[in-house]
Each structure stands twice: as structure tokens, then as C-alpha cells.
Amino acid sequence: MTRTDRVSRLIAASPAAVYGALLDRAALEAWLPPDDMSGRIERWDPRPGGGFRMVLTYLDPTGSPGKTSEATDVVEVGFVDLVEPELVVQQAEFEADDPAYAGTMTMTWNLTGTGHGTEVTVTATGVPPGIGQADHEAGIASSLAHLAAYVEAAH
Template identity: 45%
Template structure:
């Protein structure tokens, strides 16, 4: 099984504080985190180090190939680090019987102030073998685009 590192970044015209808050507000998180073509629903949420959430990502058109069900991914996320306005470290595991989806992926989001906004860089480590680098990067870029559209 390959355990890769994938990353994506984007400059968002918003403060690090606004971007950080978008990660820890459940009503806002479900609006931007799902990549294009997916919808999200939270089943639980606790915004504190050691807390986390359980999110179901469903293909909006009912099609697709899910990791947890025929057309959905269910992921359990633990906040390993929450450093306000600076860094968010999430440990994410898919609910799946397929060994290619097994393991805990670590998502590190770095918020770096730049002129006119914030550079947001997301790095995913220990990516499950079932997720190609191209698909994952596309999904992360889609989520960052959604976040920019929401906050800008």
C-alpha cells in the first residue's frame, strides 16, 4: 500500500482569523469542505484539541464511488492541533471495509498572512492508497476554492 503526501495551496482574500473560524464552525465547515459535486452533513462536532467531527460526504447527483457506501464517504476527524489563526492539524480516518482506505491521514493546514490576504496550504500525509494524487489534489483545490468563494 502506498502512503503518499499530497498538498494544495491558495491565497484567499481573508484574514487568518476568518479562515481559522471557518474550520471550527460546523455550519460554515459543511458549506466549503465538500469538493465539487459533493454535499456534507455533520453527525457530531467538537471544536477543541482532541475533539473533532464525523462528516458524511455524499455525491450530490447520487452517483459516484464512495469509500463508505455506494455514493458516500464517511470520515471521522480528530483535531490533533488547533492553533488559532496559524495551524490546524486533523487526523482523518474513513469508515470503510476496504483495506485500500485504511489508516489515518493527517491533514495540516497552515495559515500564512500575505499582502492582501492569507496563503492557505493543506498537506495530507499518509494518504490511503485508494486516493490518487490527481484526484486528491483536485478535491483539496476544490475545497479551497469553495472556502475562498465563501469568505471573499
């Protein structure tokens, strides 16, 4: 059975503002990395069939938590579908020698306008078995909190 990780958050901004932050290179570098990481985008092509390569660096690599090196996770992300301002579908693949982190994970970002902003629901399928569900959902929640802070401060 394929595991599905799902996290939602209400963000006090329009779907267009949230969608914009999902497709802006500088914005992604600012808000996407979870609390314990920083991020740098090395390649950027924001269109269906395009994508980006992001290097995530652990702020404290004690215990060698990285998937690509002891201090980093490198992920190749492809844009599968972009429907402005309501949907972003990405396929992510980590660079890792450990087969527990191999495979392509699909991340679907659904943006639903509400009277109070945008309900953002991130659904991940095909999550590599080496990524624990609780840790993954906490990482997504952290990124969503950063996304909320980023777009809410801009509006």
C-alpha cells in the same frame, strides 16, 4: 515512502477569518465538500482531542464511487492541534470495508498572512493508497476554492 499531497491557495481574507471558517460547523458543511458532493456533520467538538464526523454524499453516485456506501464517504476527523489563527492539524479516517481506504490521514492547514490575504496550504500525509493523488489534490483544490468563496463573501 509516504506520499504527501499538497495544495495552496491565496484567500482574500485575514488568517483569523479563515481560521474561524475551519472551526465553525455550519461553515465546514458549506465549503468543505468538493464540487461533486454535499456534506453533513453529525458530531461536533471543536477542540484539541475533539473532532467531528462528516457524511459526504455524492450528488451523482453513478458507478458507486463511495468509500462507505455506494453514495457516501463517512469520515471521522480528530483535531490534533489548533493554533489560532495559523494552524489546524486534523487526523481523518474513512469508514470503509476496502483496505485501500484504511488508515489515518493527517491534514495540516497552514495559514500565513500576506499583504493580500492569507496563503492557505493544505498538506496531507498518510493518504490511503486507494485515493489517487491527482483526484485528492483536485478535491483539496475544490474545497479551498469553496473556502475562499465562503470567507471572501463574508468580508
